[in-house]
Amino acid sequence: MKLVVAYIRPECLGSVKQELYAKGLYSMSVTNILGSGRQKGYVEMYRGVATEVTLLKKVRIELCLHDEDVQKAMSAIAESASTGHEGDGIIYVVDIVASQRIRTGDSL
Numbered sequence: 001m002k003l004v005v006a007y008i009r010p011e012c013l014g015s016v017k018q019e020l021y022a023k024g025l026y027s028m029s030v031t032n033i034l035g036s037g038r039q040k041g042y043v044e045m046y047r048g049v050a051t052e053v054t055l056l057k058k059v060r061i062e063l064c065l066h067d068e069d070v071q072k073a074m075s076a077i078a079e080s081a082s083t084g085h086e087g088d089g090i091i092y093v094v095d096i097v098a099s100q101r102i103r104t105g106d107s108l
Contacts, residue, residue: 001064001065001066001067001095001096001099001108002064002065002066002067002070002093002094002095002096003062003063003064003065003093003094003095003096004061004062004063004064004065004070004073004074004077004091004092004093005060005061005062005091005092005093005094006060006061006077006081006089006090006091006092007033007035007037007058007059007060007089007090007091008058008059008061008077008081008088008089009058009059009081009083009087009088009089010032010057010058010059012059012080012081012083012088012089013030013059013061015080015081016061016076016077016080016081018080019076019077019079019080020063020073020076020077022076023072023073023076025063025065025069025072025073025076027063027064028061028062028063029061029062029063030059030060030061030062031059031060031062032057032058032059032060033057033058033059033060034055034056034057034058035055035056035058036054036055036056037087037090038086038087039056039086039087040054041053041054041055041056056087058089061077064096064099064108070093074091074093077091078091
């Protein structure tokens with residue numbers, strides 16, 4: 001099993017969810033986060049004072065999948081979250097060593 005972790009723009013969440021659902025991938029966790037990367041942030045004016053915003057709003061999506069579904073998830077996320085601009089996000093895939101369902105105790 002693999003853990004797919006994607007960091008995307010918040011406005012892309014709806015289209016990413018639709019694309020994942022269309023591919024039959026329903027189990028996910030979504031978290032609103034702040035982070036910085038290559039995008040580096042921006043400067044905004046607040047009450048006449050220039051403020052540098054370096055931590056930008058992003059969404060973190062986590063999916064725990066069987067190995068054969070990883071490529072489907074990665075392509076669904078990449079296609080639906082891409083705007084062609086810097087800051088679109090990134091996808092990581094991590095090996096899962098063990099997992100257990102809490103209610104039944106079954107190993108997955």
